[in-house]
Each structure stands twice: as structure tokens, then as C-alpha cells.
Amino acid sequence: MTTVLVLNSGSSSLKYQLVVPGSGEVLAGGVVERIGEEAGRITHEVAGQEVVREQTVADHGAALRLVLDLFEEAGPSLREAGIVAVGHRVVHGGTSFSAPVVVDDDVVAAVRALVPLAPLHNPGNVTGIEVARELLDVPHVAVFDTAFFADLPPAAATYAIDVKTAAEHGVRRYGFHGTSHQFVSSAVAAHPAVRAELAAAGRGPETLRQVVLHLGNGASASAVLGGHAVETSMGLTPLEGLVMGTRSGDIDPGIVFHLLRSGDLTVDYVDTLLNKRSGLLGLSGVNDMRELTRLVEAGDDGARLALDVYLHRLRKYVGAYAAVLGGIDVLVFTAGVGENAAHVRAGVVDGLGFLGLTVDAARNEARSREPRVVSPSGTGPLVMVVPTNEELAIARQAIALVG
Ligand code: AMP
Numbered sequence: 017m018t019t020v021l022v023l024n025s026g027s028s029s030l031k032y033q034l035v036v037p038g039s040g041e042v043l044a045g046g047v048v049e050r051i052g053e054e055a056g057r058i059t060h061e062v063a064g065q066e067v068v069r070e071q072t073v074a075d076h077g078a079a080l081r082l083v084l085d086l087f088e089e090a091g092p093s094l095r096e097a098g099i100v101a102v103g104h105r106v107v108h109g110g111t112s113f114s115a116p117v118v119v120d121d122d123v124v125a126a127v128r129a130l131v132p133l134a135p136l137h138n139p140g141n142v143t144g145i146e147v148a149r150e151l152l153d154v155p156h157v158a159v160f161d162t163a164f165f166a167d168l169p170p171a172a173a174t175y176a177i178d179v180k181t182a183a184e185h186g187v188r189r190y191g192f193h194g195t196s197h198q199f200v201s202s203a204v205a206a207h208p209a210v211r212a213e214l215a216a217a218g219r220g221p222e223t224l225r226q227v228v229l230h231l232g233n234g235a236s237a238s239a240v241l242g243g244h245a246v247e248t249s250m251g252l253t254p255l256e257g258l259v260m261g262t263r264s265g266d267i268d269p270g271i272v273f274h275l276l277r278s279g280d281l282t283v284d285y286v287d288t289l290l291n292k293r294s295g296l297l298g299l300s301g302v303n304d305m306r307e308l309t310r311l312v313e314a315g316d317d318g319a320r321l322a323l324d325v326y327l328h329r330l331r332k333y334v335g336a337y338a339a340v341l342g343g344i345d346v347l348v349f350t351a352g353v354g355e356n357a358a359h360v361r362a363g364v365v366d367g368l369g370f371l372g373l374t375v376d377a378a379r380n381e382a383r384s385r386e387p388r389v390v391s392p393s394g395t396g397p398l399v400m401v402v403p404t405n406e407e408l409a410i411a412r413q414a415i416a417l418v419g
Pocket of ligand 1: 231232233234261303304305306307351352353356357
């Protein structure tokens with residue numbers, strides 16, 4: 017057996033999965049939370065059983081040591097599992113990384129050099145890589161959230177600000193959630209229904225026009241032409257674009273100056289406000305789509321407005337991306353909300369009938385873990401639901417690199 021340990025190391029958490037890249041089977045996985053705080057917690061899942069421990073976890077090194085101990089105690093033993101690589105999720109690759117790389121000291125230094133561009137994410141990623149390299153003597157591969165968008169056309173990647181200032185500070189649109197957008201858009205291109213549509217129209221795969229909506233707690237949209245990303249909604253940071261669980265998405269940048277000046281607020285306060293206390297949470301008091309839906313059904317006006325703002329933004333993006341692509345062949349939904357919330361999918365296409373987009377009510381409501389078409393047969397562009405799997409994508413990219 018060949019396995020890859022996939023690590024997603026945040027500022028105070030460490031998520032992991034032991035994945036069989038060929039079959040996609042997850043042998044075990046879990047999360048260490050509240051690293052560096054008094055009340056740490058580790059949840060390890062294997063064969064449908066959860067092992068939970070509550071204890072102080074001093075730092076990321078201690079967290080990974082705990083994980084390795086749990087693999088030995090609760091299984092599966094990493095020594096016997098045939099682990100050939102560790103795949104690390106790294107949020108920001110800047111312009112230095114447009115593809116996964118095998119980690120060496122230079123790569124670690126380069127990821128650290130990108131911390132000013134991703135102060136909330138890259139420090140945790142670097143620490144995770146460092147402790148894992150010390151404890152696991154196999155090749156380590158860094159997979160970047162920005163890589164799929166590294167070749168965005170200049171017109172999409174460029175902010176209309178002073179070019180010298182932009183160049184000096186690395187200000188451009190980078191895009192995030194790339195591993196998911198790439199995984200989902202390739203699954204769409206390989207889907208029999210999509211291949212059949214293209215074949216019937218006598219078109220090659222290089223002409224396939226997709227709009228991908230990754231709607232989780234974070235949310236982003238991309239326009240993908242023939243497998244290449246040509247637009248995406250996140251920019252210099254993962255704050256731009258769609259309305260998210262706690263992030264505002266697009267706002268007038270003038271709001272920031274207005275708050276700093278007239279509200280006498282600090283930069284850190286406004287940063288936290290827009291990243292952690294805005295979006296659905298800021299509008300309704302809850303960031304979870306299930307809770308928001310319950311509030312809407314109970315007649316809560318704030319929740320109704322939050323959902324309306326969320327859907328309005330999504331419709332604007334789908335329309336804009338159809339324009340960027342010169343038409344649309346597939347609209348695809350993924351991640352927690354996109355895969356599960358049928359009413360959100362219906363709400364997005366409601367009003368987009370002029371693009372030929374519509375859902376079949378029964379198909380849209382049916383629950384499944386498989387990639388599927390939810391639009392009616394034989395009419396217009398396809399609307400699809402494709403479950404994302406970033407860990408599997410990272411494991412496969414790691415294996416492809418280390419052989
Ligand atoms: P993710 O970041 O991909 O894990 O997605 C998290 C989001 O998915 C949260 O807002 C959840 O409320 C939402 N979600 C998960 N399951 C469901 C569901 N069955 N119905 C609606 N939303 C869901």
C-alpha cells in the first residue's frame with residue numbers, strides 16, 4: 017500500500033488525513049485544536065471511531081508528536097501504512113510558486129518570505145512544514161492554494177492602481193481555494209454528461225466553459241476555460257469576492273478609510289471586523305448556513321437580508337463570469353454549502369434563466385456524495401454538484417511529484 021499524510025497547519029490548529037492516493041480512501045484523520053492554549057483538544061478518527069483527548073498542546077511540534085502517537089496507539093501504524101510523502105497545504109505561493117514543489121530549505125525560506133502577503137495563514141503553514149520535516153523522514157511536498165490561478169490573464173490579475181506601488185508591494189490578484197477549483201473543474205471535464213455534450217456539439221475539451229462556485233465557510237468563484245482558470249473572485253487576500261461565513265467579500269475600499277477616520281478605529285480592528293465579524297455572521301449573527309436557513313424559515317428579517325445579499329452577490333458573479341468566458345457550459349457547486357444546500361443552488365440560478373441556467377427540483381433536492389447533474393435533461397448549460405476533496409488532490413499532487 018502507498019499512502020500520503022496530508023497536513024493543513026493553521027495558526028492554532030493542525031488538521032491531518034492519511035490518504036491512499038489511488039483509491040481516495042482515508043485510513044484515518046483528525047484535528048488538533050487550540051494549540052498553544054490551556055485547553056487543547058485532539059480528535060482522531062479511524063474506522064468510524066473517534067478518539068478524543070483534551071490536554072494542553074504547547075506548540076505545533078507537540079501537536080504533531082501527539083498525532084504520531086495516536087497513529088501508533090489507535091491505528092493505523094504509520095510504519096506499516098506505507099507512507100511515501102507528506103503533502104502540506106500552503107495558502108499563499110505568491111508569484112514564486114505556480115505548481116507543487118518538493119520541500120527543501122530554500123522552499124521553506126520562500127514560503128516564510130511570503131508571510132507579509134498572508135500574515136494570517138503562511139506562519140502556521142511554515143511551522144507545520146518545519147516540525148513535520150523534523151519528525152517524518154520522507155519527502156515533503158508543498159501544494160499551494162494560489163497555484164491554479166498563477167496564470168490568470170494579466171487583465172484579470174491586475175488591480176487598477178499605481179503600477180510602481182503595486183509592483184513594490186506584490187499587489188495583484190492571486191486567488192485562493194485553487195486546489196479545490198482545480199479538482200472540481202477536472203472532475204467536471206471528465207464527467208460522462210459533460211463529455212457527451214461536448215461530443216454532440218463537435219467541440220473539444222479546450223473549449224469547455226465552467227463557472228465553479230466553492231461555497232464553504234470561505235467562498236470563492238472561478239471561471240475556467242478548457243481547464244485553465246481565467247478569473248477568480250479572491251484577490252491579494254482571501255477577503256475579496258463573495259459574501260462568506262464571516263468575511264465581507266467585495267466592499268468599497270473607501271469604507272476602510274471612512275471607518276479608520278470617522279470611527280477612530282485601528283487597522284487591526286477593521287481587519288478583524290472584515291475577516292471575522294462580517295459576511296453572514298455580521299448581517300445575521302450566525303455564520304453557519306444551516307442555522308441561517310432555520311432563522312430565515314422562522315421569519316427572521318436579518319437572516320432573510322443576509323441570504324438575499326449572499327445570493328445577489330453570487331448571481332452577479334455568475335453573470336460576470338459568463339461574460340468573461342463568452343458563455344457558460346457548466347455551472348458547478350462545491351464545498352459545504354454548495355454540496356448540501358439545495359435552496360442556495362436554486363436561489364443562485366433563480367434569475368439566471370436568461371443564461372439558460374435552471375435546476376430540476378427533484379434532482380436538486382436529491383442527496384448524494386457523487387458528482388451529479390441537477391439541471392433538467394436536454395436544456396441549456398449543465399448545473400452540477402461535485403463534492404470537493406482537497407486532501408485527496410494534495411495527496412495525488414504529492415505522489416505525482418515524488419513518484
Ligand atoms: P466547509 O467550509 O466547506 O466545511 O463548509 C461549511 C459550511 O457548509 C457551513 O456554512 C455549513 O453550514 C454548510 N453546510 C454543511 N452542511 C450543510 C447542509 N446540510 N445544509 C446547508 N449547509 C450546510
